[in-house]
Amino acid sequence: MKIAVLVKILPDDQDIQVNGDRTLDFSRAKSTVSTYDLNAIEAAAQLAAKADAQLVAVTCGPKSINDSKTRKNILSRGVDELYMLADDGLELADAYQTGRILAAMVQKIGDVDLVIAGDGSADLYAQQVDIQTAEALGWPAINGGTALDTDGTTVTVTRMLETEREVIRMPLPAVVSVAPEVALPRIAGMKDVLAAGKKPVVEFTAEELGGIAAPTIETVEILAPVPTPRKKQIFDAADEGAIDAFVAALREVM
Amino acid sequence: MDFTKTDEQELMLENLREFCDRWVTEERIQDWYDKRRVDDEVCKAYLEAGFGYMFIPEEYGGIPSDAQTLAMVVEELMRTTGATMPFMSYGLSMYDLATFGTPEQVAKGMEAYNETGQQCFSLALSEPGAGSDNQSMTATVHWDDENGTCVLNGTKTMVSHAETAPYIMFIGKDEDPSHDNKSYSMFLVPKDTPGITMAPLHKIGQTSTNFDEVYFDNVVVPQSDLLGEKGKGFKQLMHNFEIERIMLSAHSLGLAQAALEEAARYAAQRVTFGQKLFKHQLIAEKLTDMEIKCQNMRNMLYKTAWEFDNGIPVRLDSALCKRYLSTTATEVASDAMQIIGGLGYTTESKIGRIWIDARGDSFAGGTEEIMVHIAGREIVKKYASDLL
Numbered sequence: 001m002k003i004a005v006l007v008k009i010l011p012d013d014q015d016i017q018v019n020g021d022r023t024l025d026f027s028r029a030k031s032t033v034s035t036y037d038l039n040a041i042e043a044a045a046q047l048a049a050k051a052d053a054q055l056v057a058v059t060c061g062p063k064s065i066n067d068s069k070t071r072k073n074i075l076s077r078g079v080d081e082l083y084m085l086a087d088d089g090l091e092l093a094d095a096y097q098t099g100r101i102l103a104a105m106v107q108k109i110g111d112v113d114l115v116i117a118g119d120g121s122a123d124l125y126a127q128q129v130d131i132q133t134a135e136a137l138g139w140p141a142i143n144g145g146t147a148l149d150t151d152g153t154t155v156t157v158t159r160m161l162e163t164e165r166e167v168i169r170m171p172l173p174a175v176v177s178v179a180p181e182v183a184l185p186r187i188a189g190m191k192d193v194l195a196a197g198k199k200p201v202v203e204f205t206a207e208e209l210g211g212i213a214a215p216t217i218e219t220v221e222i223l224a225p226v227p228t229p230r231k232k233q234i235f236d237a238a239d240e241g242a243i244d245a246f247v248a249a250l251r252e253v254m
Numbered sequence: 255m256d257f258t259k260t261d262e263q264e265l266m267l268e269n270l271r272e273f274c275d276r277w278v279t280e281e282r283i284q285d286w287y288d289k290r291r292v293d294d295e296v297c298k299a300y301l302e303a304g305f306g307y308m309f310i311p312e313e314y315g316g317i318p319s320d321a322q323t324l325a326m327v328v329e330e331l332m333r334t335t336g337a338t339m340p341f342m343s344y345g346l347s348m349y350d351l352a353t354f355g356t357p358e359q360v361a362k363g364m365e366a367y368n369e370t371g372q373q374c375f376s377l378a379l380s381e382p383g384a385g386s387d388n389q390s391m392t393a394t395v396h397w398d399d400e401n402g403t404c405v406l407n408g409t410k411t412m413v414s415h416a417e418t419a420p421y422i423m424f425i426g427k428d429e430d431p432s433h434d435n436k437s438y439s440m441f442l443v444p445k446d447t448p449g450i451t452m453a454p455l456h457k458i459g460q461t462s463t464n465f466d467e468v469y470f471d472n473v474v475v476p477q478s479d480l481l482g483e484k485g486k487g488f489k490q491l492m493h494n495f496e497i498e499r500i501m502l503s504a505h506s507l508g509l510a511q512a513a514l515e516e517a518a519r520y521a522a523q524r525v526t527f528g529q530k531l532f533k534h535q536l537i538a539e540k541l542t543d544m545e546i547k548c549q550n551m552r553n554m555l556y557k558t559a560w561e562f563d564n565g566i567p568v569r570l571d572s573a574l575c576k577r578y579l580s581t582t583a584t585e586v587a588s589d590a591m592q593i594i595g596g597l598g599y600t601t602e603s604k605i606g607r608i609w610i611d612a613r614g615d616s617f618a619g620g621t622e623e624i625m626v627h628i629a630g631r632e633i634v635k636k637y638a639s640d641l642l
Contacts, residue, residue, distance in 0.1 A: 069261040190304025193265045
């Protein structure tokens, strides 16, 4: 059995600076693995270990994602192989373009039975790529999984709804995205970190994957929110009715 | 010169910070300092993440490592926690055991280490009358060849991990306690062997590690518990002193860096006389000198570690490193306390703990004065060997 986990590599949000005109400066931001995808990798690694399956990670994005440390980071987490398309044509790729490319990669890898994705990306959080990838593959998809199991021909997904727990079984091949609580990402051991550099990384070109699809949306601009200035309103608890005024002020803004 | 960390080192340090976030909360640190031990589950998590396997030979499940990475890991562990994490040294102790133990003894030690994550043995070396002056030791080993046993006697003091480690590494003089007897033997003895008793000693700092006097009263052990060669015990013990000094220096540096960062953050917020603390020149000067010291400490430590990794003798540099880093870390911690003011002298601020812990490094693993004793001779050898 072969399981593929979809991973987004993006600039570390801790290092993104906001310019005076509210545009974002990524120049000092190093690449990192999208937070929710760490949970997906862990869930996939645990499932692969249980089902004695091979686990491959699949990622695409601009050239900047092809960073040796990030590759090793992914491969130190129970992943056997990494497949990558690093092409600046994917700089501002929308979910449709990303889903098409990821589906083409999954097909190119071959024999993939199950695709696992994270809850959403840490930057855009569109929660679209899992569904778009499944659509392009023509496979069934389910999202919000909090537990996974497989017998090799079906996948069983548990989802927590508002008042009940839903258990769904789907035939393979299929795409499942998982909620962050599905698994706590491991702290990769030193041995795994040292071994990661020796694991295979396969780099595709856009041509090999049939090219990048035309975008379906146009990004007009990405701006940081206008910061709200502090009101600097001071209530002195010694004053009559100050607490009520304080509560009223809080209510007003909430 | 290349100061770049490898991908692997960067990932290990990221993973270490994640380990600290998950396992080492301030509340837990205070609990460990109160009860003189770190919880098994945390020691085990550190071991399972691989950090505790550094330097142990691969055949025993260890991870081949280098002094530079070990220094970075120990430094980062102390910097992140602002405390002494005793498990920083457990792997190196296993490395000691692996250096001169039989495969059976090493396997026994590894089994205990893997089970709890705690250091598998304590080192019973110092005595009330023999600290830095090891030759004054009076503990004895009587060889009873007829019964195939040895009888151990003596009082050992300042034994770290005595309460948590299942074995004790004992060193004593063969047969004769007199000063000039240079025949020492070492043994790996189960802590619960009849005749062994202990009483706690209370350090003022680094109390996350238990510390005891240990009494050996006619303790009978099989001769097969001998570690290494009969009569060569002390030489064996000296074997890994240099890497131990590098590790302890990294402990000093991590504490100093934690103090510096704590003070800088305080100075960036605290307002006195109408302006932020750091804008006062006296505070800015302190911060400047603290930063210079931390950078100097790091440069010296990493260079010594690099020399060690490249097979360059570090007898002199590891002694200089140990002396400079332990004294300077206390200076940096003291200045940090001064910046934080009266609050820094309360148990509400962690700067007091850092200061007390840094001070302890002036004794641990060889005093500052012993480092001078080593370095002084080496310096003359280095520059004036023709005159000796």
